[in-house]
Amino acid sequence: MRNLKTLGVLLGLLTGFALPNAQALETQLLDKNESTEIPRSNVPVFGQSLFQGAFKDQPFSGFNPDYRITVGDQINLQLWGAYSFSATLAVDPQGNIFVPEVGPVHVAGVKNGELNDFVLRHVKSVFKKNVRAYANLEASQPVKVFVTGYVKNPGLYNGYSSDSILYYLDSAGGIDRDSGSFIDVKVVRGDQLLQSVNLYNFLTKGSMPALQLRNGDTIVIGARNGAVSIEGAVQQAAEIEFNGPYTQLGEMLLVTKPDPQANFARITQVIDDQQQASYLPLEEALNTVLYPGARVELVRDNDIKSISVSVSGELDGPASYVLPYGATLEDLLSQLQYRGNADQSAVQLYRKSVAKKQRAALERSLDALQMEVLTRQPNTELEKGAQSENAAMIQKFIAEARKAHPRGQVVLANNPNAGTMLLEDGDRLVVPLKNSTVSVVGEVIFPTSLVFNARHTLENYIEMAGGFSNNANQDELVILHLDGTISRVKKRKFDNRLKDILRPGDEIMVMPEVRSSELQVTKDVTEILYRIAVGTAAVLSF
Template sequence: MIAKKLKTYGGLLGLMSALVWPNAQALETQLLDKEEQTEILQSGVPVFGQSLFQGAFKDQPFSGFNPDYRITVGDQVNLQLWGAYSFSATLPVDPQGNIFVPEVGPVHVAGVNNGELNEFVLRHVKRVFKNNVRAYANLEASQPVKVFVTGYVNNPGLYNGFSSDSILYYLDSAGGIDRDSGSFIDVKVLRGDQLLQKVNLYNFLVEGSMPALQLRNGDAIVVGARNGAVSIEGAVQQAAQIEFIGPYTQLGEMLLVAKPDPQANFARITQVIDDRQQASYLPLEEALTTPLYPGARVELVRDNDIQSISVSVSGELDGPASYVLPYGATLEDLLSQLNYRDNADQSAVQLYRKSVADKQRAALERSLDALQMEVLTRQPNTELEKGAQSENAAMIQKFIAQARKAQPRGQVVLANNPNAASMLLEDGDELVVPLRNSTVSVVGEVIFPTSLVFNERHTLEDYIEMAGGFANNANQDELVILHLDGTISRIDDSKFDNRLKGELRPGDEIMVMPKIQSSELQVTKDVTEILYRIAVGTAAVLSF
């Protein structure tokens, strides 16, 4: 029921809605040691619903009028007859489902709705007493039952109650749901081996909705194991760890429970995806549909309240994996706090930023769109050209499909910039300090892409030869060297046999680009641009 309201909630909020290195919202990515992974949920954030079971239900068994309750064996029916014949007694519903009315005989009431009981009994009385006798019947007490409560509750056991009592009564009697291991959204009521009802207590907590169940002796209430949960805090009306079913959920659905502050306009999201911790700072309307995975932590923010940022660090460092810095902190402020290991390469510090990756991605998409338009709109002049163009277009389309899968890293180039230290950091930035390297990688269009021990006496030609030589599709006119610090060098074939002292360094990647085989000059130019864009942005060579 709650899930169905996501669109409604989005409507209420209105769903508030070129390779450059700009400042913008940030996404950090940090490789985690699997042994060090811990759930991001904070123990200080309460579990949603944990205050539900504090004795208020078990101390107040339900004795009110439930018109939908069906009379069953063991119930007590209070019957009053007056007029020409008087009678007053509380009659039990016997094992055959009858009450015995003097002068009338057995009346089968089992299965009759409580709201219709009086009229039902009166009709049977009138069959004997045609005139001057009136009747009044009401359910005095429902059947006493014993119900098993088990699963992830604090005190599993067999509990006394009435068939009209709600499952909240029995759960409370069992000490409530275990806050650390029990589920508030996966509660089952079983009758034998049959599922009688599946209950999501969030519907009761948020909307007051609770199914009216009629329990019997031996029924079982089973609380399942806790599902995935996310932590919602900050500018919300109720900070809580909120449970959900499935591999992931969305913030919009979680906010139906947590209820955002009306002035909240940004969300800071931290979660682990594919063994990597990711953090993002997004406008709320964009964050509403962001997938949240188990263990995610979300903090809603009023943008004008931001006083601090968090930056993750990884690599050859001792100390914390993230730092909280004052809003407006610079790269120098962070670097001064780091404790480098002996093998750290401080000259090749890398900074990654989501906004940069987004810009790289947008620029790549524009180039791919332009290339696709160029190929699809070109008009052949002859039948021979038509055949060649069709074959060429198919090849280009295949290349475009591959290129759209490229994922830019978003590296901010710090080298050769005297003002890098004074650059403002953004919330969610990721800083990586690499290991001092002793190898050079050769990738792309070579026979055996590999990593080789760096030797300053070797030339580019030597490294290519040690990688098996150029592949048939290699561009042998130029090589690209991608340095650890994000800078690149383009070396033409006249320098392949030079040692390039200082220009080729340990940790570099020698990238052998593919040769573009196209009869169309513009296509060749466009594809070349895209290949270089992908190589720089993703540190990978795409074949053509």
């Protein structure tokens, strides 16, 4: 428990608010000697199972109606009636077949589905009647196709013009797992691009362009651009490729479908040399921008086996830690690498579940105050006028107070058992820098930060901040300590040296004086002001 001897923990004190647009997880610049690369996932590359011999062992010799006859194809021709003939004719280099008594018929480029009618018309141009014809494509041209780029075995491979590019890729051993692209496949004829193919369309939709390859055509596999790993509660855990500098999680999930019960996403990635980790509801995470190398784990919130905790401040090492479910505060602290200027006595822990409770408590207080103001019945016309003015002022205060959003700080101070506290997924730990100043905020003339001096009293600090403003509560001051605890000091002690009560890094908070004709309203507003001030380290005017 060596880390906790310097902490000081009082479990149960819960404070802290944050700005509405604050990010869910802070990040920390990694030390230059630390690697910012996220370890590669062991999940398979999406599509790598395509190339296991299923295509190269089954060449495609059949034809669809849109197949166009080309040089080298074999056509079975039958003539009967007044003239009989039966033979298999090869399409010659000029694209013709020679029909006896008819002559050369140019069939290159004719669709397979139209071949019979096309040949029959030429036959009838000579045999006006009593001769019938039947033409059928029997075999396509044998071809040799180059396969190169990021494949396992680049080379020249035999096949037929009707074979798909999957046949030739499989013959070449498939796309290289570590460097080849499944979405950047090009078919080149001479110096011209014949077709660009994205194999994800075949994997997810069964869509494959119908290409007729020729001798000397080249299939080129490009280099992988970027990829992210998707695992956990998905139908197929995989490393998924994308084009461009970044993508979004929603686009990646169109490829590898999420489990219907998945409702959270844990995302880890490096952005601008900063390693970031976040744990977000799946709906919110769909628009998250993902950069190459990102790792995403979809989870069911009732099936969490590990938790992510972010750390920031005066630390070396990663900006987030993945710990087993049930890990304690001490488990995390024992892994931290503190810098020389770290203030280990003021470690701050922020928790989402606490923030929700704080928010609910604040809303209840504001609702009660609003009800009190709106339901009070004046006795005289004079009271009615005063109440109307007072109600407007309270309503304005309530509107401003609702903008405060809890941050959920769990204050740590002086409890030897604090290390046994269980961490929660999404917790955020901050280790501040050792401080040498004291801040004075709130209802003073010049809110400022001053160098700490043990000889100074609260009265001295207030004077150096220009003195109390006209709206200041001069009967009590609040001291917000760096570790999140608070001290309330009455007026009679303003000119005392506070020894250990006031410490470097503290904030002296001068609260506004609440002026209301109603005692209950004064008490309610004062309570809310103190709650917000302690949580946000700022004083809300009244």
